Amino acid sequence: MKKHAIIVAGGKGSRMDSMQPKQFLLIGGKPVLMHTLEAFHRADASIGILLVLSESYIPHWKELCEKFSFSIPHRIVTGGHERFQSVKNGLDVIEEECLIAIHDGVRPFVSMEIILASYELASKKGNAVTAVKSKDTIRYEEPGVSRSLEREHCYMVQTPQTFLSGQIKEAYAKASHSSFTDDASVLEANGGRIFINEGSYDNFKITTPEDLLLAESLLQKKEARH
């Protein structure tokens, strides 16, 4: 079955000590987002890549592509105000029945193995949600409720989250609100059962200055190996 990837990069980077949205920050001398697109292209060059960008950053991205002679084929889709709308815009331009991996633009270290396993599991079960066991104890806190959750049952959700196109499109079409923080939750709200694809600790999301520092070190280490 044909494979697509929706790379979501609508963020404006409020948690980072930088004016530049984090998907454009340079790691190893190249924008984060280019590393992410490369990871999918390297995993399988036949994957149809859709990049969702906030409208105001599209010209900037095009300039970057020129500047870095970035040649990986991809289609640009205009994002919405929230992540939900950005993903939906991506889903709307995919017409054929296929497998769709939805991935955060700021997770550049996703491995080929994780990407391929995610499509594989989704082709069998209908979905595959990449996640790793939490290293920390998790507490659930809301007014009047404070409780510790057993660590072995807690997964930190990552991406890619990969779906049969029909199932995820239906879930997005029927969603009653737009404040979901990931796609698995959208599917689940529509009654879907989730299947976990084993992630890895280095498939982290670049969110804070510490993450950027780690990203830079990981790249240096990888380059030193070659």
Place this chain on the structure above:
Amino acid sequence: MKKHAIIVAGGKGSRMDSMQPKQFLLIGGKPVLMHTLEAFHRADASIGILLVLSESYIPHWKELCEKFSFSIPHRIVTGGHERFQSVKNGLDVIEEECLIAIHDGVRPFVSMEIILASYELASKKGNAVTAVKSKDTIRYEEPGVSRSLEREHCYMVQTPQTFLSGQIKEAYAKASHSSFTDDASVLEANGGRIFINEGSYDNFKITTPEDLLLAESLLQKKEARH
């Protein structure tokens, strides 16, 4: 009220690509554990530091202290097979009524602010559990149950976890099992209500090779500032 800190370093480091338990690995040229003890001493030199070590590593630690001319006063307590027993051994040697911060030996980047705020909150409320909001969506998974938790309600628990000595000793004495992954859960199992002390993303636990890489980069960055 007198302040104590129990630094728990009983681990044997199974998740790290290294034969050396992670608390003894060098960062910035010095064992992780020395950075951790220094953080408490720097925050308040009057804190009575108890270091819980697995019996087999006590001679190694003493050699390291000599080698690195490590002069921060501390008392060594022999650990148990599980974290629970190690903490309990630490609690058992503290006789006076005081505030006790329990801290992971492999969280060397705990700031002075977090340590002092933790004692302060515990002196008012009886306990203070350091935690930060999760950056990732958390899923709770067990056979037959798979559900997404709202990110804004999920905290990743860190240390220090600080308590009035009487309350935590009672909770440890009455605990019905020993598989707790943190001290807040022990208190909670005894009916205690937990109070959150705001942590930080760089107060992370050195668990994986990526963590070690980040630790090294953070230290280099800090040194460059001085």
